[in-house]
Amino acid sequence: MNIVHICADPQPMEEAASKQIAASFFASVISQKETARIVNVDLTQEPPAPYTTEEFRNFWYPVLIDGYVPTKEEEAASTYANEQAGQIREADVLVLTMPMWNYSMPAMMKSWIDHVLAPGLLYTVTDNGKQPLHSIKKLVLLVSSHEVFSEADPRDGLSPAIESAFEDIGVTDVSVIWADGQNPKEHVDFESRKQIAMDAAEEVAEEICEDFQ
Numbered sequence: 001m002n003i004v005h006i007c008a009d010p011q012p013m014e015e016a017a018s019k020q021i022a023a024s025f026f027a028s029v030i031s032q033k034e035t036a037r038i039v040n041v042d043l044t045q046e047p048p049a050p051y052t053t054e055e056f057r058n059f060w061y062p063v064l065i066d067g068y069v070p071t072k073e074e075e076a077a078s079t080y081a082n083e084q085a086g087q088i089r090e091a092d093v094l095v096l097t098m099p100m101w102n103y104s105m106p107a108m109m110k111s112w113i114d115h116v117l118a119p120g121l122l123y124t125v126t127d128n129g130k131q132p133l134h135s136i137k138k139l140v141l142l143v144s145s146h147e148v149f150s151e152a153d154p155r156d157g158l159s160p161a162i163e164s165a166f167e168d169i170g171v172t173d174v175s176v177i178w179a180d181g182q183n184p185k186e187h188v189d190f191e192s193r194k195q196i197a198m199d200a201a202e203e204v205a206e207e208i209c210e211d212f213q
Ligand SMILES: Cc1cc2nc3c(=O)[nH]c(=O)nc-3n(C[C@H](O)[C@H](O)[C@H](O)COP(=O)(O)O)c2cc1C
Pocket: 009, 010, 011, 015, 016, 017, 018, 019, 098, 099, 100, 101, 102, 103, 104, 144, 145, 146, 147, 148, 182, 183
């Protein structure tokens, strides 16, 4: 089983609820499946490259303009996207860990997604629509936030956006594990909320280890 973990939380582990949920998830995976291959990408240590005109042309002009052949410069501008997509193409499971920022995902996570969800990288565009060029079967979102959110909360600009983007390339099995209410001044039960999320992460990891033998 191949798992790729993309993390966009700049806080140190002891202060980062989302990273602690991730730690719970991966401890559970490792305890059940020693052979699991886990690749970690910390976007706070390796920030995504800026998205340039050349990169846009390299990936999008061939599907927008018949017969378009990218230049060498356009190809060269796409190194970051190629490398990142290459890492996740063979993944069975993709785990995205992040806090909620301004009712959405941190910009570094959005940028990473913008780079990798490109035609020719994780999907190809055919007359019959988009065809996946990846083997991702399961997407796991590990999220933390200060405020408390209800199911399908209209203020949530994070999970629906990510779910839609991946559904578009054929990833429909998604688990969202969310420690909300993490502001200790407003929510006295912040620790138990985090613990519930950590327990849920363990359970999802168990299900994944059963599904991917
Ligand atoms: C730039 C920024 C924007 C934030 N925006 C929100 C927000 O819109 N809603 C919310 O509930 N919390 C918001 N927060 C609080 C974070 O979600 C909170 O700090 C998070 O639970 C911390 O996660 P961590 O413990 O995993 O690092 C924001 C924090 C920062 C730094």
